[in-house]
Amino acid sequence: MASAIPVECQMPGEDYDFQDVTELFVEAGKEIKPDSIVFMHNFSLHEAMSALEIGEPRLDSGLIVQEQVRPPFDPLMLLLPEEVCWVLDRALAYETEFHAGNFLAHTVHTLLYVHHLHDIDPETISPSKLQHDDHDRPIELVTVVLRAAVQGLLKCCDMAWRELAKGAAYDAEDWQSDKCDVLLLEGMPVPFAISQLDDAIGWLFHAVEIPASWRAALRARLQLRKSLLQVMSTEPTKDRIEFQRLVFAAKEHLAMVKASPTIECGDDSPAALAFDPYIGRRLQTATPIRVIPAPSFEQTCETVSRLLDGLQEVGLLETVSDLSTWQIMGDLRMWLPEPPAQAAYIRSLTQTTFYDGFLVLSKYPFEWMVNRVFYETIGVRYDWIRANIINRWTGEEDPPLQKIERSISKLITPHFRALWYNPPRRRRHFMKALLEWHGLYDTLVQITDDLELEDLPRNHILAQLPIIALLWRLPIVREVVLSGFQLELYAPEERAFAYWYAARVIEEHLEYLDKVLPVVQNESPVYHEMVYQTHFLTALQTLCSASSLISMPLISFDWDRTRPNFFRRYKWAFRAEYDAYESPVICPPELHEFIRICGEILSEDDPVLTDYVELARSLLQGLVDANDTGAWAGLWASDRNQLVQNLISVCDNLSNLPKTSDEMAQFDAKSLKWDPAVHPWFPSLNTDSTA
Template identity: 65%
Template sequence: MILISLFFSELEPQNLLFMENFTLLESMSVLEIGEPRLDSGLIIEEQVQPPFNPIAPLLPEEVCWILDRALAYETEFHAGNFLAHTVHTLLYVHHLRDIDPDVAFIASASKTDPSRPLELLTIVLRAAVQGLLKCCDCAWRELAKGGAYDTEDWQSDKCEVSLLEGVPVPFIIKKLDDAVNWLSQSSQVPPHWRSALQARLQLRKSLLQVMNADPAHDRLEFQNRVSLAKEHLRRLQIGQPPDIEPDSLAQFAFDPYIGRRLQMANPIRVVPPPTFQQTCQTLHHFLDGLHEVGILETVDDLTTWDTIGYLRLWLPDPPLRTPYLRSRIQSTFYDGFLLLNRYSFDWMINRFFQETVGITYDSIKATIISRWTSGGEPPLKKLERSLHTLLTPHIRALWHNPPRRRRHFMKSLVEWQNFYDTLVNIRNNLDVENMPQGQLLRQLPNVALLWRLSIIREVVLSGFQLELYAKEERSFAYWYAAQVMEVHLQCLDSLLPMVQAESSVQLEMSYQIQLLTALQCLCTTSSLVCMPLTSFDSARTYPSFFRRYKWAFREEYDNFQNPVVAQPELHKFIHLCGETLKTGNPIPSGPIVLARSILLGLIESNNSGGWAGVWASDRIQFLHNLVSACDNLSHLPMILNQMNTFDASLLKWDPAVHPWFPFTS
C-alpha cells in the first residue's frame, strides 16, 4: 500500500501508471475511506500483530489450543462463512512448507527446548493442518455439485489458497497415523497432553475418512467410521480444553485480517470462533447428520425420504442440517445417473404408485391399456415424463434451504397440475362403467392430488415459519390452509377403502387423516382469532393477496383442460368474515380441545404412520410439538363474551416456539 502511494505521489497530471495485476479494485483500495471492513489498507493499532514465525517452538497445550480453534473455524466455514474469514485465518495454512521436517530442521539452528519439541510442529501440527485442509477440500467438492447454492448456502471462494486438491487422502491419513505414533513413543510430551493431541488427530482422521467415503459402496464401513468419529469426539470432550496465556505464541497463529494478503474481492469480516463446547455440539450434530446419510442410503421408500425431508424442517432439534450435509443427502438420493446408486426412473415410478395407493405402476398401466376406450394410445408416456420431471427434484428440494425450497414447491405446482390433468383425462377415457366399485382407477386423479395438496399446505404454512406474512394476511393464510386440508381429507377418505388393510399404505393414510384433522382444527381456530387483524380495505387487500399467491394464478394453468383444485379464493374468505360478524364471534377453544385429543390419541397409540421407519420417534416428537401448540392456545376464550373482548394483539408468532401457530403472551 505504501509503495502504491509513492507511485501515485510521483505521477504527473494526465499520466497513467500501469502495473501487472493492478486493477480497478487495487486502485480503489488506495483511497483511505476510514472503514476497516472495506478499506483493506487501513490498519488500526488494535489489528497490528508481531511477525509470525512458523517454526517458533510451541508447548503441547498450545498445539492443542490451535487445533481446537482451527476446528471451531472449520464449523464456521460449514455454517456458510468464507474460508478467508475462518480456516484461512490459521497462518500455518499458508506456511506448510516452512514446517516441513526437512525445511524446519535446517531453519532451526539453535537447540530447541525439550518441553517444546520441534516435532510438535513438523509432525503433529503439520499433519493436523493437512487433514483440516483436505476435509475442506472434500466439503468443497461436494458443495460444488449444486445441491447447495454458492453465495447463498456457502462461499466457494478459495482466495487462491490450496486445499491440497492434488494430494490423495491416503497420503494425509498416513501422516496423521505417523503423528499419532510419534506421540505414543515420545517422552517429551507429558502423558496428559499426549492423550489430548492423539484424540484430536484421531478425530481429524475419522472426519476425513467419513467425508471421503461413499456409503453406497460400503455401508457397514461408512457407519463404522461415523461411530468411530463419535467415539473420538467423546474422548476429546472428556478432558478440559487447554487454557493458554494471553501472550502465548499460539495466540498469534490466527490472523482474522488475513484477507488483506489474499486474492479476495469481499470485505474483511472478523468471525468470532465458537466456544469449545459449542464446537463439540456442532460436531455432534454434524456426525448425526452423516449417520443419517448412511441410514437414508439404505431406504428404498420414496415416502420415507419425503417424510424425513419435511420433519427436518418442522423440528427445531436437531437443527437444520449444514449445507454440506444437505448436499450430501441429495447426492446420495440421486447422483445424476441412478437413484440411490442402483435404481432407474422406472423403479421410481413404480414405487410412487405402490407407496401412494398400494398398486404398482406396471399393474395400473396394464389395466389402462386393457380398458382404454378412446382412439389412439393412452398418454402414458406423458404421464411418465411428468413423474420424471417431478419426483427427483421434489425429493432433492426437501433439503434445500427453506426459502429456496418454498420457491421450488411453488413453481412445481404447475407440473403437479399437469400430472393431475393427465390422470383425469386417462380416467375419463376408460371403461369405468364396467369396473368394480372398489376399482382404484375410478379415483386415479386423487393420486396426484394427495401429493399436490400436501405441497400447497407446506407452501402456505411455511410462510409462517419464514415470517413472511403481515398481520392482516395471517387469518386468510390459516383459513386457506384449512380449506386445502379439507380437500386433502376428502381424497384420503375416497382412497382409504381401496387400499389393503394393515398395509403400510393404509397405516399412512390413517395417520394422515388424523393429523390433517387436528391441523385443520388448529388452522380454523388460528384464522378466527386472527380475524380482527384483517384489513378489509380492498385497495390494499387485493393487491397484497395477488402478490402473495401469484404462484396460484400463473398463465400456464390456462393450458389445462381441468380446473385447478383448492385455489385460494379471497372473496369466499371475505364473505365468511361478513357472516361471522353478523352471527357473532364463534368460540375458538372447541377445535383446540378436539385437536389436542386427536394428537394425544396418535401419541398414545404410537401410530407414526406406515412410512416413518426408524424415524418414528421424530414423528412422535412432531406430534408432541403440536400438542404444545394446543397448550399455548389454551388461554383462548371459552365463552362468547370473552371472545367479543379478546385482544388479538396478544397473539405472538415465534418459529422457535412453533413454526406455524401462535401463542398468547
Template identity: 50%
Template sequence: MDSMILDIPEETLPGADFNFEDVTHVFEAAAADMEPGSFMFMDDLTLHDAMGAFEIGEPRLDSGLILEGQRQPAFDPMAPLLPQEVCWILDRSLAYEMEWHSGNLLSHSVFTLLYVHALAELDPEYASSQILARFDPSRPPELLFLILRAWVMGLLKCCDLSWRELSKAGVQDSEDWQGEKCDVSLLEGIPVKYVLSALEDASIWLLNTSTFPVLWRNALRARIKLRKSILQLMQADVFANPSEYQNLIDSAREALNIIRSHPSSEPDLTSPAHDAFDPSIARRLKTFVPLRVIPLPPPDNTWQAVDALLDGWQEISLLAQAHSLTTWEIVGNLRVWLPQPPLRIPYLRSYTQSTFYDGLLILNKFTFTWIVDRFFYETLGISYDTVAKAVKQLDTAALAQMERLVYKLITPHIRGLWLNPPRRRRHLAKSLLDWHKLYDLLTDITTTLQGTTSPKDGLIMQLPKVALIWRLSTIREVIFSGFQLELFSLEERPFAYWYAAQVLEEHLSCLDDLLNVVPRDSAAFAEARFQHQLLTALQAMSTATFVTSMSLLSFDWNRMRPAFFRRYKWAFRPEYDEIKTPTVGHPELHRLMPVCADALQDELFSPSGTIDLAESILSGLVESGSTGGWAGLWATDRMQFLRHLIDACKGLRGLPTSVREMEDFDVRSLKWDVKVHPWFPFIDKSDLKAQGV
C-alpha cells in the same frame, strides 16, 4: 487542517528520498476559511469519485489498513510448541472450520490459521539443523513437522472435499455457503490417501512416544483420530459398506467424547500459539469481500456443531438404506418442522441430495422406473405394473407422458426438501403447476377408462387422487412455511389459516376416498389413516385460530387485494388457463367475507372446544404409538412432532368458548413466535391476567 501534520520531520514525509516538495501549506491555506465539519462540493464530483478519493486510509473501506493495536508480531511457523499449545491450536482451527460450514468465508475462518499459508515450511525434509536445535524434549519437533502438519493437511483436504460437494449446486453459493478460495490451495491435487497416511503416522508416533505426559499424548491422538475419521467420512461411499461407514461415525464420536472430557485451555498471553492465528488475514489475500473478524463461539458450541455434523452423517447413512419416497419426504419435512435438531449445515443438505440422486441413479441403484412404481405403490398400495396394464390397453402415449411427469416432479421434489427454508418454499410453490398437469393427465386417463371392465370405484379410478394428495400436501407446506418464515403480516394471518383449513378439507376428502379402496393390510393404508387423523387435528387448529383472529383483518378491499395477489402469485400463473381440468385447492379471496359473516353467526362453534378436539386427536395418536406406514426409523421424530403440536394446543388454552365470547377476547394476546411453534400462536398469559381470565 490539523497542525500536527506540520510537526512531522521532513525526512519522514513520503517522497523525502526523491526531493518531493511538501505542499501541506497549500491545502491549509485553501481550507483556512472553512468551518470544521463543513464540505465543499464540485460540479461532476460523484459519490463514487469521493469514495475513491479517501478509500485508502479509511478503516471501513480499506481492508489493507492496519490500525494501532491491530499489529501482530511476525509469525514464526518454526516456533517450538508445547503439546497443550498444539491442542489449543487444533481446537481453535476446528472451531473456524465449523464457522465456515455455518456460512462464513474461508478468508474469515479457516484461512486465519497461519500454518495454512506456511504448510510448505512444515516439511521435515527441509528442516535445517539450526532449526531443529531450537527444540527441546518438552517441545519436540514432531509436534510441528508431524502432528500439526498432518492436521493442517487434513483440515484443508476436508475443506476441499466439502467445497466439491457444495459446488454441485444442491445449495446456493453466497447464500448457503461461501466458495471463494482467495487463490489459497486446499490441496486439490493431493490424494486423500496421502493425507490419511500422514494422519496415521502422526497417530502412531503419539502412541509410541514418551517425550511428554500421556495425558497430552491421548488428547492429541484423539484430535488426530477425529480429523482422520471426518476426512474418511467425507471420502467414503455411503452405499459401498454401510457397516464400515457406521464404524467411522462411531470412531469419530469416541474421539469427540475424549476431546470434550479433556478440553484444551487457552495458552498464556506470551505463548507463540496466539501468533498462529490472524483474524485479519483477509487483508493479505485476494478477496473482494470487506474484512470481517469473526468472534469464535465457546468451545461447547464447536463440539455441538461437530456432534450435529456426525448426526447428519448418521441420518444420511440410514436414508441411504430407506428405499421409500414417502420416508424421504417425511424426513425432509421433519428437519424443517422440528426445532431439534437444528437445520442441517449446507454441506449435509447438499450431500443428502447427492445421496438420493447422483445424476445417474436413484439411491445408487434404481432407475427412473423405480420412482414411478414407488409413487403409486406408496399411495395406492398397488404396483405400477397394475396401473400400466390398465392404462396401456387404451393409451400408450398417455402412459409414457405420465411416467415422464412423475419423474420430472419426484426427483426435484425430494431433493428440494433439503434446500434452505426460503428457497425450499419457492421451489415447492413453483412445482404446483406441474403437479396440476399430472392431475389433469390422470383425470383424462381415468375418464377414458370409464366404461371398461375396471370397476368405477376401484383403485385405478383413484389415480387422480394420487397426484392431488401430493399437490395438496405441497400447498399446505407452502402456507405453513409462510408462518415459519414470518412472511405474513398480522392482517394476512387469518386468511392464511382459513385457506389452510380449506386445503386440509380437500386433502381429507381425497384420503376418505382412498381409505375405501386401498388394501387394509398395506403400509399405504396405515400412512393414509395416520395422515387423516393428523390433518383433521391440523384443520381444527387452523379453523379455531382463523375464527379467533378474524378481527385482525382490515376488510379494506383496496388493501387486501394487492397483498393477496402478491402473496399467492403462484396460483395465478397464466399457464393454468391452458389446462382444462379445474384447479383444486387454490385460494379464493372473494369467499373470505361471506365465510367471516357465517362464522360470526354460528353460535354452535367453539374455538376452545375445537382446540380441545385437536389435542384429543393428537393425544390419541401419541398414546396409540401410531406413526403411519412409512416413518420407519424416524417414528420417534414423528412422535416428537405430534407432541410439539400438542404443546401448541396447550398454548391456545384460553380461547373463547363461543362466538359470543369473542367480543370480550383481546386478540392482541395471541403471540406468534417461531421459537415456540413455527405455525400456530400461543396466548400470552400476562394478557389473560389483565383480562381477568
C-alpha cells in the same frame, strides 16, 4: 490518518522531497465537529450519501491501524503441547464457521500454518533448524503433529468443497466457494493425508518427554481429524457399513476430545500469532475483511457433534428404500425446531445420496421410482396400472403413458432433493412445481376419460387415477402456505386468510383420502399410513380453523387494499400457464369466498374457539395413546411423535382462549405471538395478558 500510520513506517516519497501535509488538514478541520458535513454549492444529500469514507475498513482492506500491526510470523516457532492443542481446537472452531456459510478467508485461512505448510515440512527444513534443546517444546510438535493436522484440515475442507460444488447447495446462499487462490490440497490423495496423521499419532506414542495427559489430548484430536477425513471421503451408498463405522468412530474420538479441553492461550503466547483475522489483505479476494470470533470449545464440540449426527442420519437414510420415509424425514427436519438446521454440507450429501445423477440411491432406475410412487400413494404398482390402461383404452391415439412417466421422473427426484434445500429455496421450489403437478393431474384426467370403466365399481382405482396427483399436490400447497408462518412472511392482516386457506386445502386432502381408503388393501402399510394421515390432518385442519378465527380481528377489512396484497402473495396460484390445461385447478386460493365467510362469521355469534382446540387435542392425544406414528416413519418414529407432542402443547396453550362470546369480544388478538422457535405454524397465547 496520521494516527493510523505505524511509527516505524517511513513517510512515502522521501526520495522525491514530498512534504507531510497531515498537520495542514488537522488545522483546517479543527472547527469541524465529529459526524458533521461541510456543504458546498451543488453538494446535496445525494452526493453526501454517495461519498465514501477514506480508510473505511470495509472498503479499504489495505488500511492497517496501530492495533492490527503484528510481528512477523515464524512458522517454526516452538510451541508447548497445550499450545498446539489450542491451535488445533481453534482451527476446528473456524472449520465449523466455514460449514456455517462463512468465507474461507475469514475462517480456515486465518490459520497461518495453512499458508506455510512448505516451511514446516521436515524434508525441506535445513538440519540446523531441526536441532533444539528445548525438551518441553520439541519441534516435531510443529513439523509432524501440527503439519499433519493442518493437512487433514485442508483435505476435509477440500472434501466438503467438492460435495458443495455439485450444485445441491447454492454458492453465496448456503456456502461460500471462494478459495482465494489458496490450495486445499486438491492434488493430495486422501490415503497420503491419512498416513501423515498416522505418523503423527505414532510419534506421540513414543514422545515420552511430553506429559501423558497432553499426549492423550493431542492423539484424540489427530484421531478425530483422521476419522472426519475418512468419513467425508467415503460414499455412504458404496460402502454402507464402513461409512457407519467411521461415523461411530468419529463420535468416540469427539468424546475423548471433550474429556480433554485445552487451556486458553493468552495474547502473550506464541500460539496466538498462529491466527491472523486480517489475512484477507494478502489473499486474492474481493471480499471485505470480516473478523469472525471463534466459537468456544464447548460450542465447537456441539457443532461437530451435530455434524456427526447429520452424517449418521445420512447413513441410516441410505438404507431406506421407502420414498415416504424420505418424505417424512425431510418434513420433520423442517417442522421440528430442534435439532437446529443442518449444515449445507449435510443437506448436499443427503441430496446426492438420494440421487447421484443416474440412479436413485445408487441402485434403482427411474422405473423402480415410478412403481414406488404409485404403490406408496394408492397401494398399487404402476406396472399394474399401465397394463390395465392399455387393455381398457378407448381413445383414438395411444395412451400418453410415456408422458406420465416423464412427468413423474421430472417431478419426484427434484421434489425429494428440495426437502433438503434451505427453507426459502425449498418453498420457492414447491411453488414452481405446483404447475407441473397440475399438469400431471390434467393428464390423468384425460386418460381416465378414455378408459372403459362401465363394468367396474365406481370407486375402482382406475376411476380415481387423478387423485394420485392430488395426493401429492395438496400437501405441497399446504406446505407452501404454512411455511409462510415459519419464514415470518405474513403481515398480521394476512394470517387469517392463510390459516383459512390451509384448512380448506387439508379438507380437500381428507376428502380424497376418504375416496381412496376403501380400495386400499387392509393391513397394508399404505392403509396404515392413510389412517394415520386422516387423524393427523383432521387435527391440523381444526387448529388451522381455530387460528383463522382468532386472527380475524387483525384484518383491516379494507378489501380494496387487501386484494392487491392477496394477488401478490399468492401469485404462484394464478400463473398464466395454468390456462393451457383443460382441468381446473383443485382448491385454488379464493379471496371472495373468504370475504363471504368473514361476513357470515361477523353476522353471527362468535364460535367457541376452545371447542376447536379441544377436538384437535383429543385427536392428537389419541395418536400418542395408541403409539401410532404411521407406517413409514421407521427409525424416525420418535421424531414424528415429537411433532404431535408439539401440536398438543399448542392446544394446551390455546385452551386459555376466551370461552364465551362476551369474553371473546374483549379479547385482544395482539396478545397472540407468532414465534417459529416456539412453533413453526401456530401462535402462542400470552397467558399473563389473558389472566
